[in-house]
Amino acid sequence: MAGQTTIGDRIRGLRLSRHMSQAQLAGPDLSDSYVSLIESGKRTPTPVVMRLLAERLGCGVEFLLHGIEPHQRVDTALALRQAELELCHGDPAVAAGLFADTARAAGDDNAALAARARFGQARALEAQGETGQAVEAYELLRREAAAHPERLADLPLAVALCRCYYRAGDTLRARDLGMDALAQADRLGLDQGDLALELAAVLAEMEIALAYVERVLTASHLPDTVDRDSEVLGLWRAGKAAAAEEDSALAARLAADAVAAGRPARMAVRYVRSAMRWAWIATVRPEDAGLDRAGEFAASAVEILSRLSPGTIEHARALVVLSRVRLRSGDAEAAAEPAEQALGLLAGVRGTVPAMAYVVLAELALARSKDGGPALERAQELLADPVASVASFVDRDSARLWREIGDLWGRAGAPERQTNAYRSALETVGVGSRWREVVVPAIPAHLGVSHESRAG
Known part of the structure; x- marks a missing residue:
């Protein structure tokens, strides 16, 4: 039927x-x-x-x-939970297949459940880096949500599309969607929970609506988050064993418990990304984001990652951001320790994060009337490397670092190296060489060169 x-x-x-x-x-x-x-x-x-x-x-x-019998409803709930677990803790490709199977099984007889499964499938495509296919799926679901709001909410779709369009380079469309999502969140008074943190993360990534991002970070009273991956894995395995014995009700319950067990860590990751980005913005645009609050957010990110992901690139990134905030706040002595600690974690890693650490150390050396040249040279090597995209935020951040390197070479009395660094800053955001001599002297201090400039 x-x-x-x-x-x-x-x-x-x-x-x-x-x-x-x-x-x-x-x-x-x-x-x-x-x-x-x-x-x-x-x-x-x-x-x-x-x-x-x-x-x-x-x-x-x-x-x-x-449109389904009770046992079918339990089986479908189990399939959705298993797909969600694969997406959060396993293989996104496997998750995409499970979500697609669930959507087909639900069919038109259960349109709401099918829509949820297709939303999961779109998220799985996004997680695999299939941004174009994910956008098509999200856009179709958003049109259906407008016609049938009882099936699926618009706000999660707007947030997901905003994130996808931004990462695909369509910043104008992403901004429109971000502001639409923000308007919806403001009408609802939404500043806590998974969806608020997800929206805050993408707004922070785009560097817009920072007041809302700050409000969400302030309102997010995260518990003492710990790594519960072993608990999630145990529940997942028990659920699969129950499913193998055809006890679908128990399997669905165990799968739901596994999803719930992993939720605090997932929320913490979103919090950390927003907090680090907000704090990073404060170091380059202090007029838009206060340094005192940035220090609190950066310290929270370091603390959470020291429990969830100690020794990782993300942990090192948070340490570097904290170091930069302390440096911009005038606490040079406190700034050195996290930068050096980050470099200890980043042995053999190339890209923006270790380059940021060396820029901090170079600035500290110059502030102490010491030679900052070796640290600046190392930062340039890391940024100029062909694989320098590893662990970077976006091109604009690399460009900002090149601008800072140029400023520091100027302070060190090396004008030729200063000019070369400024040229690298422009090349990073796609400004051609024929514009160099005209534009280099006029680069703004925060290097606010957008993706739109690249497109032009």
């Missing part, structure tokens, strides 16, 4: 498959005209009538309500 999406459709379909007339289905308790109104969608049966019709049609009330 594919394509049947309402209670009336399902009642009519079952009645015809059983070769019953409306009068026969109505029996002595109902009128055939009332049955006709139900089938046409002009009347909604009461719970008592629903049970009566289900009994005469030989099906469950669950089927008339949702």
